[in-house]
Amino acid sequence: MTATLASAVPTKRRRSVTARQNLTGWLFVGPFGIVFLALLVLPIGFALYLSMFQKSMIGGTKFVLFGNYLKAFSDPSFLDGVWFVIRFSLVLIPLQMAVSLAIALILDIVITRYARFSRLMIFLPYAIPTVIGALMWGFLYSDNFGPLAEIFEAFGQSAPDFLSSSLIFYGLLNIVTWQWAGYYMIIIYAALQGIDPTLYEAARIDGASQWQIVLRIKIPLLTPALLLILVFALIGTLQFFNEPQILQQLAAGAIPNDFTPNMYAYQQAFSLANYNYGATISFALAAVVFVCVYIFLFATRKRGSFTS
Amino acid sequence: MSVTPIERTRAGRSSRRGIERRSMPRKPGRVPLNIVLGLLMLYFLIPFWWLIVNSSKSSAGLFGGGSSLWFAGDINYVQNFIDLFTYGGGIYARWLANSALYALVGGIGATVLAVLAGYGLAKYSFAGRRFSFAILLGAVMVPTTALVIPTFVLFAQVGWTNTIWAVIFPTLLNPFGVYLMNVYARDAVPDELLDAARVDGAGEFRSFFQVALPLLRPAIVTVLLLSVVASWNNYFLPLVMLSDNRLFPVTVGIGLWQSTASTYGAAGSQSLWSIIVLGSLVSVIPLIIAFLTLQRYWRGGLAIGSLK
Numbered sequence: 001m002t003a004t005l006a007s008a009v010p011t012k013r014r015r016s017v018t019a020r021q022n023l024t025g026w027l028f029v030g031p032f033g034i035v036f037l038a039l040l041v042l043p044i045g046f047a048l049y050l051s052m053f054q055k056s057m058i059g060g061t062k063f064v065l066f067g068n069y070l071k072a073f074s075d076p077s078f079l080d081g082v083w084f085v086i087r088f089s090l091v092l093i094p095l096q097m098a099v100s101l102a103i104a105l106i107l108d109i110v111i112t113r114y115a116r117f118s119r120l121m122i123f124l125p126y127a128i129p130t131v132i133g134a135l136m137w138g139f140l141y142s143d144n145f146g147p148l149a150e151i152f153e154a155f156g157q158s159a160p161d162f163l164s165s166s167l168i169f170y171g172l173l174n175i176v177t178w179q180w181a182g183y184y185m186i187i188i189y190a191a192l193q194g195i196d197p198t199l200y201e202a203a204r205i206d207g208a209s210q211w212q213i214v215l216r217i218k219i220p221l222l223t224p225a226l227l228l229i230l231v232f233a234l235i236g237t238l239q240f241f242n243e244p245q246i247l248q249q250l251a252a253g254a255i256p257n258d259f260t261p262n263m264y265a266y267q268q269a270f271s272l273a274n275y276n277y278g279a280t281i282s283f284a285l286a287a288v289v290f291v292c293v294y295i296f297l298f299a300t301r302k303r304g305s306f307t308s
Numbered sequence: 309m310s311v312t313p314i315e316r317t318r319a320g321r322s323s324r325r326g327i328e329r330r331s332m333p334r335k336p337g338r339v340p341l342n343i344v345l346g347l348l349m350l351y352f353l354i355p356f357w358w359l360i361v362n363s364s365k366s367s368a369g370l371f372g373g374g375s376s377l378w379f380a381g382d383i384n385y386v387q388n389f390i391d392l393f394t395y396g397g398g399i400y401a402r403w404l405a406n407s408a409l410y411a412l413v414g415g416i417g418a419t420v421l422a423v424l425a426g427y428g429l430a431k432y433s434f435a436g437r438r439f440s441f442a443i444l445l446g447a448v449m450v451p452t453t454a455l456v457i458p459t460f461v462l463f464a465q466v467g468w469t470n471t472i473w474a475v476i477f478p479t480l481l482n483p484f485g486v487y488l489m490n491v492y493a494r495d496a497v498p499d500e501l502l503d504a505a506r507v508d509g510a511g512e513f514r515s516f517f518q519v520a521l522p523l524l525r526p527a528i529v530t531v532l533l534l535s536v537v538a539s540w541n542n543y544f545l546p547l548v549m550l551s552d553n554r555l556f557p558v559t560v561g562i563g564l565w566q567s568t569a570s571t572y573g574a575a576g577s578q579s580l581w582s583i584i585v586l587g588s589l590v591s592v593i594p595l596i597i598a599f600l601t602l603q604r605y606w607r608g609g610l611a612i613g614s615l616k
Contacts, residue, residue: 012573021432025510028428032421032486039481040447040455047458051561103348110341118345120603122352127595129541131559134589135566136355139585147376231449239451242543246563247568262453262544269457270548276527280459286454293449 044286050279061276068280077258078281082288085260088169089237089292093230096177100184101226103143105214107185108192119189123182132181134246137175138163163251171251173241180236184229191225192218227300231293238289241266261285350597354590363586365386367579384582392590394585400587402554408594409472410557414479422482422531426489427520432499441490445540447483450498453544460548474549475557485531492527493520499547525542529605533598540595 025034039253054064072078107119125133141162152159162171195218203213241262248255257271258264261281269278361379362370366387369380392400428434429441459478463469468477497520506517521528543559550556553564562584569580599606 018433020512022434024430025428025434025437028432028516029434032425033440035421035480036447036483039459039478040450040483043455043458044450046462047454050458050461071519106341106344110338110345114342115345118349118602121349124356124596124599125352127537127599129543129559131541131543131563131593132592133355135562135588136359137360140355140358144371145376145581147358149378150375178355180353200441205478219416235449235451239453245543246566249567265457266544266548275461275533276497282454282457288453289451289454290449307330 037089044283047279047283050276053276055274055276068277069284071277072280072284077264078261078284081258081261081264082285085238085240086292088172088240089234091169092173092176092237093233093260094171096181096184096227096233097226099177100181100229100231101188101222103181103185104188104192105188105218108218109210120186125179125181126183126186128179130242133179134175134243137171137178138247138250141171162248163254165251165254168247168251168254170218172243172247176237180233184233187229188222188225191222195221230296230300234292234296235289238285238292261288311443336358359585359589359592363582363589365582365585367582368390370582370585385586388582391579392586395580395583400558400561400583400590403558404591404594406472406555407557407559407591408547410475410479410542411536411540412594414476414539415532417476417480418482418485418535419528419532420540421480422485422489422535423521423524423528424510425486426491426527427497427516427524429486429490429521430493431499431502444483444486444490448487450483452481456545456548463549468549469549470555475546476557478545479535479542480536482494482531482538485535488531488534489524489527493524496523496527505608529602533602533606536598537595558587562587562591 051068052063052065053061054067055061067156103122107115128136141148143149143159143161146159148162160167162168162174199221200213203217208216239262240260244255244259245263245266248259257267262285265278265281265285268274268281279307358377361377363378364383364385366382366384369382369384429437429444455478460469460474461472468474486581501519502515505519506512510518540557541559542557543563544555546560547563555563556564565584565587567581569584
């Protein structure tokens with residue numbers, strides 16, 4: 001009798017403790033949960049719903065199930081846009097990773113006031129809205145306002161036109177690298193500062209050179225930071241919108257309305273008032289992002305780190 | 309009297325330098341690295357220099373064919389400043405105020421939600437926690453632009469489009485902020501400390517406010533800064549949601565000016581270009597000041613997610 005009582009009391013108390021844990025836990029998470037349901041789950045569900053209807057002049061709105069997706073995945077405007085952002089990511093991401101990694105490694109070695117100052121200056125573009133960043137570079141590229149013509153004339157050359165359809169790829173590449181390399185550099189730099197310096201000491205005693213320390217110790221230990229940056233850069237680049245949208249006016253003809261999937265979705269929804277197809281493209285783009293991120297995560301998980 | 313502290317710091321500094329030197333016996337060539345840093349700074353700062361120089365020019369100076377990287381004969385800051393803040397009935401000041409409102413209300417709201425949810429997920433083992441966390445990680449990968457079109461259609465049905473809430477509500481959703489807070493809270497707030505507070509009779513919320521919050525400060529500042537910057541820089545969301553130009557944030561406003569100026573060609577809208585240039589410069593100053601003054605808070609914080 002006493003034995004059962006003694007064992008019953010703690011379980012009862014434990015249960016009430018977990019009940020309270022449950023309640024308090026949900027009280028903390030609840031407010032965000034409501035926002036999450038209202039502004040993420042609901043819009044996704046609604047996009048899926050919208051994308052299953054087609055609106056036409058005659059016959060009104062009709063249910064087409066996956067008809068819009070069949071249309072999107074055979075629509076050259078959408079497919080070319082997807083191909084462009086994938087191609088752009090494949091060039092951009094390695095480039096800006098290399099730039100930001102190199103700067104972070106330099107700043108990890110040179111510890112002077114000058115280096116600290118340059119770290120801040122290189123980071124500065126992150127504080128600039130992408131719209132303004134694109135506008136600034138648009139000015140620098142343009143014939144009317146830019147220095148390129150002057151500089152190239154001094155060498156007797158004609159200036160490259162980064163706003164022409166053949167070079168706009170590189171023009172955009174430069175803008176995005178300029179905008180984000182400093183931010184990524186700060187993340188990598190902070191991760192470098194977190195590495196235990198005794199590792200370098202030990203490597204040096206073993207006769208490792210500065211280069212070997214960079215390649216064999218620093219870069220492998222930076223893998224988590226680099227992976228994080230890669231995933232975010234990938235998600236961001238596939239949604240490319242602001243820079244091409246702003247440059248569209250300055251780069252006459254080089255950037256059509258279906259240049260990237262997001263621009264195409266914007267045009268469909270807001271210029272043509274075709275919300276059903278706009279939502280379809282948004283949803284299809286989200287699917288492309290998920291697939292790309294998972295392919296990437298799967299590929300890197302296998303390798304484990306960047307060293308062979 | 310006054311000599312001692314100076315000497316002490318000097319001694320401290322030289323001994324620190326001694327440690328540095330000891331841990332780095334083979335210094336690589338610093339001069340080339342410093343030159344590289346100088347060139348990098350040049351690249352990252354050139355657009356700013358262009359803005360500073362060209363916002364001093366009158367329209368005639370802007371199109372006058374002089375060097376675009378140096379000041380023209382007349383310095384026109386004051387006149388341009390007056391033009392900027394009086395054009396269109398002083399709409400520019402309103403745009404700046406709107407940007408500040410959206411960034412602060414949206415940013416602070418998102419941070420409060422992220423702190424609560426991140427802490428709750430980290431410190432309470434409530435039913436459904438694991439599931440919530442898995443959903444959260446998935447949500448970090450959802451491209452935010454994919455939500456804009458369905459959210460617009462939803463808001464249109466309840467009459468929220470073209471109001472300030474159409475921009476502020478979606479800003480509250482910041483899954484990455486929750487993730488950062490969760491990662492940080494797990495280590496920064498020891499369970500033993502919370503247990504001690506409970507034993508001393510503090511309720512769950514009191515121990516959150518008085519024990520946990522002070523420990524979370526670096527992460528809170530970081531999440532706040534990231535949310536405010538994301539909101540200040542946002543373009544796609546307000547572009548879609550707002551049609552009344554008195555509600556525009558500065559990014560959408562300048563984008564509007566730019567497209568107006570481009571549409572009418574260089575000849576018809578010369579005066580608009582000079583205020584676009586100065587308007588771009590003025591719009592980047594608040595965030596640059598925020599970043600420079602809050603340096604010691606964000607420098608370490610930006611690495612939170614990347615160390616694991």
